[in-house]
Amino acid sequence: MxxxxxxxxxxxxxxxxxxxxxxxxADERFDKLxxxxxxxxxxxxxxxxxxxxxxxxxxxxxxxxxxxxxxxxxxxxxxxxxxxxxxxxxxxxxxxxxxxxxxxxxxxxxxxxxxxxxxxxxxxxxxxxxxxxxxxxxxxxxxxxxxxxxxxxxxxxxxxxxxxxxxxxxxxxxxxxxxxxxxxxxxxxxxxxxxxxxxxxxxxxxxxxxxxxxxxxxxxxxxxxxxxxxxxxxxxxxxxxxxxxxxxxxxxxxxxxxxxxxxxxxxxxxxxxPTASCIFEHVYFARPDSRIYGRWVQKSREEMGRQLARESHVPADLIVPVPDSGVTAAIGYATESGIPFNLGLIRNHYVGRTFIQPEQRVRDFGVRMKLNPVRSLLEGKRVILIDDSIIRGTTSRKIVRMVRAAGATEVHLRISCPPTISPCFYGVDTPSKKDLIAANKSIAEICEYIEADTLAYLSLPGLTHACTIGESSHGLSPASFCTACYTGHYPTQWVDVEEILPAIATV
Ligand code: SF4
Incomplete structure (x- = not known):
């Protein structure tokens, strides 16, 4: 061989x-599951x-x-x-x-x-x-x-x-x-x-x-x-x-x-x-053009946006996705709310994995390397930003600042899943509990930290509804999914105690 x-x-x-x-x-690398x-x-x-x-x-x-x-x-x-x-x-x-x-x-x-x-x-x-x-x-x-x-x-x-x-x-x-x-x-x-x-x-x-x-x-x-x-x-x-x-x-x-x-x-x-399929595949991991657990990811993700609009509407002028993963949910949010959708943040798809770091004093360079605001769209607008998760919060804060600096008069952040409060032990690289911002701060505190005008997450019932509603549910029910990173309730009896105990002890 x-x-x-x-x-x-x-x-x-x-x-x-x-x-x-x-x-x-490297912040961004650690700020996504x-x-x-x-x-x-x-x-x-x-x-x-x-x-x-x-x-x-x-x-x-x-x-x-x-x-x-x-x-x-x-x-x-x-x-x-x-x-x-x-x-x-x-x-x-x-x-x-x-x-x-x-x-x-x-x-x-x-x-x-x-x-x-x-x-x-x-x-x-x-x-x-x-x-x-x-x-x-x-x-x-x-x-x-x-x-x-x-x-x-x-x-x-x-x-x-x-x-x-x-x-x-x-x-x-x-x-x-x-x-x-x-x-x-x-x-x-x-x-x-x-x-x-x-x-x-x-x-x-x-x-x-x-x-x-x-x-x-x-x-x-x-x-x-x-x-x-x-x-x-x-x-x-x-x-x-x-x-x-x-x-x-x-x-x-x-x-x-x-x-x-x-x-x-x-x-x-x-x-x-009992089935416990990872619901975060539908939220973020899988591509929208994939069918996961028999169901199109695009369908679930758009429904998450619709449901998010129903749960946490706020008056605004523009829906802006955090590209790329926030795009499909943002389309759903815009459809449900009637607020115009546009690409107010542009992603550079050609960022390599090796990059000469700027001088320390150049703030937020990491995010700006990947995302750039479209000033002509954002200036003078009340903006609803749609993203799929907040893990440590540092990237979200940079994006909120970036949109505000580009002239937005209000920045409201909407997240297409519930707060991530627990690490995953099933094949997803998650920071320990002490680094998950939602495990350590209230939503109001997170909102203050990321400097948004308002912050809202999709509820857990709203998420499972979005992943099961409609003709393409293929027998999926809210109970079909693992939601442990949102609830802390793990579906398996054996969880690696050495990993989990220090994480819990630090909170
Ligand atoms: S804890 Fe469950 S839902 Fe969360 S990422 Fe892991 S497998 Fe997916």
Missing amino acids: ADIQLLPPVLNSAVDLDLEDDTNA REECGVMAIYNHSDAARLTYWGLYALQHRGQESAGIASADGYSVNDIKGMGLVSEIFTDDVLAKLPGHIAIGHTRYSTTGDSALLNAQPISVESTKGLIAIAHNGNLVNLGTSKERLERDGAVFQTTSDSEIIIQLIAHSRQTTLVDCIAESLSQVDGAFSIVMMTRNRIFAARDPHGFRPLSMGRITGVDGAPDTFVFASETCAFDLLHAKYERDVEPGELVMVSEDGVTSRRYAPETT
């Missing part, structure tokens, strides 16, 4: 930067690695620090991983080293402490069951006991990633068939996992019993009698580039296998496990 590791010259030094420094461009991963799998295409590359390209918003692809031709497995963007790592020459009709891929964002190439995925393990490679979106929450037991059984971990636990459990399972080994292993871990796995000749896809993270299955119809290609992806936007048709979601607690015998499916967890 080739394991070529590429390291483009990318500086990624946010970990060393002073978070309290108002001039720091980050999805940690996107996964892709292709079965039965002569250029499976290239299709996986295109899929990962569409999933780039789910992780920008590292990416990897493993491919197989029925005999051998090759895998290539690197730090950086998918398009930086996978040139034509690199893709040529990934032959075969099967491939899985992964794009990763991670917390800075463990963003090393070591933890890039797919992770491959050779065992008595043959070589297995895994790509994982989510976070496991019962690591301690599983890892200790595996190490007692002789497992040697190659990475510090929780994803390797699953593959080591499979390697050490005493079940007779590989499918049974995988099913047994998945039933032993708790937390969030949407995974794709491959051997030399098979693809597997599974979601955890709560269905925290999305995972969809699609198909490219074979032409001229050629067999169909099966595709799995974190979001359906990855299907569009491949001309793949969405078939269905991998169900929570389901294990799907694709082999030369076709597609088979089995459950490894009881159907009675």
Whole structure:
């Protein structure tokens, strides 16, 4: 197996930067929740690695620090991983080293402490069951006991990633068939996992019993009698580039296998496990052109804006989204309120990850590098700004100041979800509770801190209503979702106490 590791010259030094420094461009990096991963799998295409590359390209918003692809031709497995963007790592020459009709891929964002190439995925393990490679979106929450037991059984971990636990459990399972080994292993871990796995000749896809993270299955119809290609992806936007048709979601607690015998499916967890799909996928993470948990994200996000207008209307002249993620909700708000919508903030889409920092005294430079106000639209206007979240509050304050400095007479901030009061343990990089502004201040105090005229959040019932209303609800109900970052009520029994106790103790 080739394991070529590429390291483009990318500086990624946010970990060393002073978070309290108002001039720091890294503020914005810490002022948004980050999805940690996107996964892709292709079965039965002569250029499976290239299709996986295109899929990962569409999933780039789910992780920008590292990416990897493993491919197989029925005999051998090759895998290539690197730090950086998918398009930086996978040139034509690199893709040529990934032959075969099967491939899985992964794009990763991670917390800075463990963003090393070591933890890039797919992770491959050779065992008595043959070589297995895994790509994982989510976070496991019962690591301690599983890892200790595996190490007692002789497992040697190659990475510090929780994803390797699953593959080591499979390697050490005493079940007779590989499918049974995988099913047994998945039933032993708790937390969030949407995974794709491959051997030399098979693809597997599974979601955890709560269905925290999305995972969809699609198909490219074979032409001229050629067999169909099966595709799995974190979001359906990855299907569009491949001309793949969405078939269905991998169900929570389901294990799907694709082999030369076709597609088979089995459950490894009881159907009675309550669903807890991450509602923040609809609020922010997923692209509006994706269908998540069977429902279009665009539909939910626009409804959030409408509901927000109904709950917290204020007289104003102009609705302005914080681009890009606030745009769809702002359209909904404008439609419901009748107030004109316009792009009063312009985003620079070409900001690279390396940037020479300005002198310390140049205030708010980090935000202005990415966003610039349109003075001709804002001057003399009462503005309603629409954004999808406030995490630490520093970026929101800079944006409010920027809009006011551009001539707005009033700035009202509206957030299309409830206050974020608790960290996520299910695959989203969240600051600890002490850094979540809504865990430490009242809404009135946050409003004062960010220097807005008024501030309002969408209510939790309003959010779940927006994500379930209408014909495209696909059986979703308010109880279908994890809302733990808004409530502090976690859907799993096992939460990593070492992580959560200090966070709670500091509040
Ligand atoms: S805690 Fe929040 S971000 Fe994490 S899975 Fe639940 S809803 Fe999603």
